Amino acid sequence: MSSLRAKIQDVFNEPACEQNRGKDAKARKEGCSKRLTPGAAAGGCAFDGAKILLQPITDVAQLIHAPLACEGNSWDNRGAASSGPTLWRTSFTTDLTELDVVMGQGERKLFKAIREIKEAYGPPAIFVYPTCVTALIGDDIEAVCKRAAEKFGLPVVPVNAPGFVGSKNLGNKLAGEALLDHVIGTVEPDDAGPYDINILGEFNLSGEFWLVKPLLDRLGIRVRACIPGDARYLDIACAHRARAAMMVCSTALINLARKMEQRWDIPFFEGSFYGITDTSEALRQLSQLLVKKGADPEILGRTEALIAEEETIAWKKLAAYRPRLEGKRVLLNTGGVKSWSVVHALMEIGIEIVGTSVKKSTVEDKERIKQILKDDNHMFEQMAPRELYTMLSEHKADITLSGGRTQFIALKAKTPWLDINQERQHPYAGYDGMVELVRQIDLAIHNPIWRQVREPAPWDCQPAVREELPSTKSETATLHAVQEFAGTTADDFGEW
Known part of the structure; x- marks a missing residue:
């Protein structure tokens, strides 16, 4: 247990974390x-x-x-x-x-x-x-x-x-x-090359990294290890021979990225494969790091050519959705890297962000959101289910993007909902993934079921039935006779 305590304290004292560096010694021991x-x-x-x-x-x-x-x-x-x-x-x-x-x-x-x-x-x-x-x-x-x-x-x-x-x-x-x-460094590969990289914090949810890997293959960049998505033990054991690394989610593996840079001189940066602009920027930074580590500079030109080709194709596909989605309001109830990368991706096609959760986001994530949204009024640390329901039932958002835990709040408020967390069924990474995300949002918002469920129920549309009181003497006498008859029993009729 003493070794475990030492390991925890070492993790808490993370010098690569800007938030951690800003704390005093006592606050640093409590971790992030x-x-x-x-x-x-x-x-x-x-x-x-x-x-x-x-x-x-x-x-x-x-x-x-x-x-x-x-x-x-x-x-x-x-x-x-x-x-x-x-x-x-x-x-x-x-x-x-x-x-x-x-x-x-x-x-x-x-x-x-x-x-x-x-x-x-x-x-x-x-x-x-x-x-x-x-x-x-x-x-x-x-x-x-x-x-x-x-x-x-x-x-x-x-x-x-x-x-x-x-x-x-x-x-x-x-x-x-x-x-x-x-694990890392326990096996020496016999095929190390100048274009080997590591991807850290990528889980290959719904196979979405398979939408990004072909782009790297076309550039001649080999993924030595993707940790942990679709990884093999031997790949991770050889990961120390990569020339550069990209960190997808700093809150998960920033300590791993920093220590691999210290031990084996593998430079890293934090990026995202969500959205067209962020995917292009990630490819650029990977190529630039490889060139700094000795790769042929011609890869920079090939990268720009690939980006121009893929962006043209993606924007052409997205053009069909812009008239249907421009001005639509989206509420994101997620966290981490998605709190800013998905925001940026959606704003690229004219979707308005009415709020994004930062519950699991780092200080760096929050700063990115402020730069993208130009203010922090749309960020919320935590939203109670009652507040979330009120916001959706008042139609302040056209769709909610979140995990499975809040889907029922959205559905109860008769608001479209799309899974953006780890349980999702569709891949959203890369250029093709961005097109798929927009397509799923379009399908959800324009599903005809929402028009039907928002209509009043048939029993709410019936005219109110009001009991009329008798107004004449004859009607009053008839009413008394009925009441008197209703109060009799079988014995009162005798043999009749």
């Missing part, structure tokens, strides 16, 4: 995450964050050393895609019980589970995660992993990120530390 509220899930624990970041490595077996519920609650929570191995789709856990904890059988059970996975699946590596229970009872995960690696002849990597140490964002960074300590 907000204080956790007792009894609240706080958006996921450190274990969940570590598992999210490493699970998309497609050929690695992910073994959770914990009671069954820990794995059950975290498995399959990202829509990442694989072009080959499917081992990452299999869930592995030691399934500790109360008896195992009481009798001290945790480490023995973990070693046995590693052996069974090795014999049944033969993966190139096994990642082992302790959780709150196994960390609190003191199971020595690192010792078991080291012994298993020697015994079975394959890397067994301890990922020390039990849930109680902090937030999901902290778990992302601790997973990056595990890759630095046990």
Whole structure:
């Protein structure tokens, strides 16, 4: 636990983070995450964050050393895609019980589970995660992993990120530390070249990185490792021989990017593949970094030619949607890199942004939003469900872009909704991804179902039926007779 505490403090003291550099020594020790509220899930624990970041490595077996519920609650929570191995789709856990904890059988059970996975699946590596229970009872995960690696002849990597140490964002960074300590640099490639790059923080959600990789292939740029989307263990082990790196989401792997630059002189920048302008700028910066590291400067000209060709095609496709979407109002309830990259992408085709969430955004993300929107009035840290419903029901937005947790608020307010988070079904990266995003927004807004559900229900359209009181003596007498008859019983009729 002492080594884990030291690792956490090292992650908190992140010199590459502008927000962290501006703090005093005491504030820096608390890290970048907000204080956790007792009894609240706080958006996921450190274990969940570590598992999210490493699970998309497609050929690695992910073994959770914990009671069954820990794995059950975290498995399959990202829509990442694989072009080959499917081992990452299999869930592995030691399934500790109360008896195992009481009798001290945790480490023995973990070693046995590693052996069974090795014999049944033969993966190139096994990642082992302790959780709150196994960390609190003191199971020595690192010792078991080291012994298993020697015994079975394959890397067994301890990922020390039990849930109680902090937030999901902290778990992302601790997973990056595990890759630095046990994976990256352990294999020397025999085909290193001057056009090799790393992409950090890209999850290949719905296969969207496959829309970007062909662009890099046309430039002769090889992705040595995309961490973690559609990655292979061997690719990550050789990632230290890349010449440049692009970081897609700094809140997740900025510590990994900085330390790889320090150890292996791999320069990096933060960019985005969402939107036409941002995709073009990302390609330019990658080419410029490669030239600085010794690549032929002619790649700069080829990059500009590719950008001009692809932008022309994309804008031509988007021209059909501009008359239908220009002036439409969008509310984004997301965070991180999407809080500014998607904003920029939508504004390029004339869509108005009425609000964007910055709950999970860094200071740098917020500054980008201010530059794009020209003010900070459209940024909100947190919007209560009641406020969100009121805003949508008053038709202050034509569509909501968010994750699955807020879709029902939008649907209850009879407002179109589109999934923009990790559960989405469509890829939105690159030039083609931007066209697809606009197409999905157009389909959602102009779906005829919204016109139907907003119309009054048939029973709300019926004229009100009002009971008329009797006005004449004869009508009053008839009413009394009916009331008197209604008050009789069967016995009152006798034999009649």
